[in-house]
């Protein structure tokens with residue numbers, strides 16, 4: 001059993017497959033890799049098309065809001081890096097929008113890297129939003145075939161220091177994957193490998209599926225997204241009641257266009 005576990009964590013190694021990772025494990029080649037990544041970075045107009053915050057003044061209000069959530073999470077966490085689950089109260093409230101931008105806000109800090117994981121297995125959309133073709137698969141493919149290595153499912157996003165793990169093949173029985181030993185091992189390994197890496201799980205809405213609650217067991221913090229003018233106070237309270245109050249970072253009221 002122990003041997004199997006060791007073997008599995010070796011397969012999780014993403015060190016070689018992710019040479020652009022900006023972190024404290026800097027090598028002499030590191031700054032060159034960083035320069036290459038910055039050169040391929042998305043222009044503000046491309047970010048706006050992908051509904052992503054950027055550093056220009058035009059989206060200042062929005063990026064300040066996401067920086068505010070970042071500050072709150074960092075205050076809650078203290079010293080160590082952590083895993084944040086973001087879930088919407090009901091479908092189409094902007095859960096994925098908030099997860100993506102929160103992950104981007106962490107990546108804006110040059111001392112941090114950010115990993116966005118699409119955990120909405122029924123309706124995955126982060127790869128579409130970011131314009132990424134998941135040619136070598138995603139989370140489900142890795143959970144089913146860990147020997148392929150985690151590096152094969154980590155994709156560059158065009159935002160420096162932000163990587164995406166797409167959902168992969170869509171699946172109905174997602175709860176089984178999320179409650180598996182493998183899923184926990186993947187997250188632990190991804191979080192522990194680099195102390196400057198922050199993980200963001202884009203979960204399915206709370207209403208209508210137990211997945212959000214199952215994923216919360218794997219996360220250090222939970223951010224709930226309520227659709228401004230869409231979700232009623234009663235439904236927001238009901239959603240909040242699903243989670244351990246100690247993990248609850250707050251409710252974001254999102255006004256989608």
Ligand SMILES: Nc1ncnc2c1ncn2[C@@H]1O[C@H](COP(=O)(O)OP(=O)(O)OP(=O)(O)O)[C@@H](O)[C@H]1O
Nearest residue numbers: 051088091092093094095096097098123255256257
């Ligand atoms: N505040 C916002 N500003 C601009 N666009 C937004 C905002 N919130 C959401 N959107 C857009 O609205 C659409 C739906 O949002 P999103 O996919 O984030 O919702 P969701 O809650 O994740 O939905 P699902 O139930 O499918 O998971 C997307 O195209 C997203 O980019």
Ligand SMILES: [Mg+2]
Nearest residue numbers: 095096120125
């Ligand atoms: Mg979503």
